[in-house]
Amino acid sequence: MREPARFLREPKIINVGAKHFYDDLKSQGADTVHVDWRPPAGGDREMADLLDKLKKL
Numbered sequence: 861m862r863e864p865a866r867f868l869r870e871p872k873i874i875n876v877g878a879k880h881f882y883d884d885l886k887s888q889g890a891d892t893v894h895v896d897w898r899p900p901a902g903g904d905r906e907m908a909d910l911l912d913k914l915k916k917l
Contacts, residue, residue, distance in 0.1 A: 870891055871891070873885055873890055874892070874893055875893070875895065876895045877895075877898070
């Protein structure tokens, strides 16, 4: 049985958050991009709720 073509292509990787994962992937020649994402308000739920209320004003 033949493998589907999707398994014959090199993976394209989107790394979100931890840049050291991106750096490791790049050093191994992976086709990857990095998105510098962090949770809103640094992960502080109460602060995120307050910011959400401000957006609605």
